[in-house]
Amino acid sequence: MTYDVARLRSLVPALAAGTVFLDGPGGTQTPLPVADAMRAVLLAPLSNRGSATASARNAEAVVQGFRRAVGDLFGTTDHAVVTGRSATQLAFDLARTIAADWAPGEEVVVSTLDHDSNVRPWVLAAAAAGAVVRRVDPDPETTEIPVERIAAQLSGRTRLLAITGASNLVGTRPDLPAAAALARSHGAQVWVDGVHLAAHAPVHLGELDVDFLVCSPYKLMGPHCGVLIARPEALEPLRPAKLAPSTDAVPERFELGTLPYELLAGTTAAIDLLASLAPAQEGEDRRSRLARAMSAVEEHEDGLRRILERGLAGLPGVRVHSRAARRTPTLLLTVEGCDPQQLVAGLAEHDVVASAGTFYAAEGARALGLPVGGGLRFGLAPYNDRSDVDRALTALGAVLGA
Numbered sequence: 001m002t003y004d005v006a007r008l009r010s011l012v013p014a015l016a017a018g019t020v021f022l023d024g025p026g027g028t029q030t031p032l033p034v035a036d037a038m039r040a041v042l043l044a045p046l047s048n049r050g051s052a053t054a055s056a057r058n059a060e061a062v063v064q065g066f067r068r069a070v071g072d073l074f075g076t077t078d079h080a081v082v083t084g085r086s087a088t089q090l091a092f093d094l095a096r097t098i099a100a101d102w103a104p105g106e107e108v109v110v111s112t113l114d115h116d117s118n119v120r121p122w123v124l125a126a127a128a129a130g131a132v133v134r135r136v137d138p139d140p141e142t143t144e145i146p147v148e149r150i151a152a153q154l155s156g157r158t159r160l161l162a163i164t165g166a167s168n169l170v171g172t173r174p175d176l177p178a179a180a181a182l183a184r185s186h187g188a189q190v191w192v193d194g195v196h197l198a199a200h201a202p203v204h205l206g207e208l209d210v211d212f213l214v215c216s217p218y219k220l221m222g223p224h225c226g227v228l229i230a231r232p233e234a235l236e237p238l239r240p241a242k243l244a245p246s247t248d249a250v251p252e253r254f255e256l257g258t259l260p261y262e263l264l265a266g267t268t269a270a271i272d273l274l275a276s277l278a279p280a281q282e283g284e285d286r287r288s289r290l291a292r293a294m295s296a297v298e299e300h301e302d303g304l305r306r307i308l309e310r311g312l313a314g315l316p317g318v319r320v321h322s323r324a325a326r327r328t329p330t331l332l333l334t335v336e337g338c339d340p341q342q343l344v345a346g347l348a349e350h351d352v353v354a355s356a357g358t359f360y361a362a363e364g365a366r367a368l369g370l371p372v373g374g375g376l377r378f379g380l381a382p383y384n385d386r387s388d389v390d391r392a393l394t395a396l397g398a399v400l401g402a
């Protein structure tokens, strides 16, 4: 399939000035159709959700359209979609609510390679319940989260396995189906941090036996909000803190206050834009088009990642830490004797945006044996092209004096 990266780039105003953005894992640049959709919602008649007036119907349509779009992105019509301020906020709120019926001595299993938003909420919720936290460290040689290490922490006492779909630090993609099946075999629930994965690969919840998955639209060219998609049966028994007059229905029970309609419309527009990355096929629905489009994104980014890796291998003193067999196009590197923050500053002088640190995965960085300051991260997004990769390599070479 031809992947029309030039068309996508033409839709992203921030790229017009020629800056190379390799900081997608921290947040992507926003395409025009996404900004336009948010503006349109704000400027159209808009009231609280309802059916009596056009303005109320507009709000209702935005919410329903958003829930359908997120379902399509994750290949499902059966799951409930909850909106939130961020993936972090959703994890904190839901962890507290889920753990309310955990008993002292019961257990939750977390992965230390995860972003802290999939560790701390469970640590605090477990502490409140008197439950025990069991940690799975990544293998420092391979940067993998081996299924055997997960298996070793699971038991009949495990209530939930919290695991990432992909690491935002080094790009590792654990074997989610195997991890989920293992947790299930112990009667545990599964919570997936899909924030990094959902931006780089198709995720089919119909085929993945997990209860909860969070993602952040601003990592996939959408606006700054968070989304939880969950099995309705997993949400139904939960009793979150809520206002007395607000509905008890799922998913609204978990959505506090008036919804940010413009962000929901922007998220729908981002998902529509992702779908448009696969050429239209007669009679095809958005769900299957999205599956093809996300496979095309994955292939495009994977090709660029290989070129980037080959180029990095030729630069003096550069060590790439991203080594997992399955990984996203997110490369963490260190350079002997160089502060990664100084590398970021040096690259900025060449109009290349990258980032440095441990990216809220400090426990994982320690487990991998990384320096305290972490590393330099190059992360590719759907709008990056070959010239971005070449310019980043040339710029890093110049900064290193190669």
Ligand SMILES: Cc1ncc(COP(=O)(O)O)c(C=O)c1O
Residues within 6 Å of the ligand: 025, 026, 085, 086, 087, 088, 089, 115, 117, 164, 166, 167, 168, 193, 195, 196, 215, 216, 225, 226
């Ligand atoms: C893998 C991963 N999980 C969670 C988060 C937190 O997302 P949010 O900013 O929506 O809370 C991030 C943000 O960088 C991330 O990369």
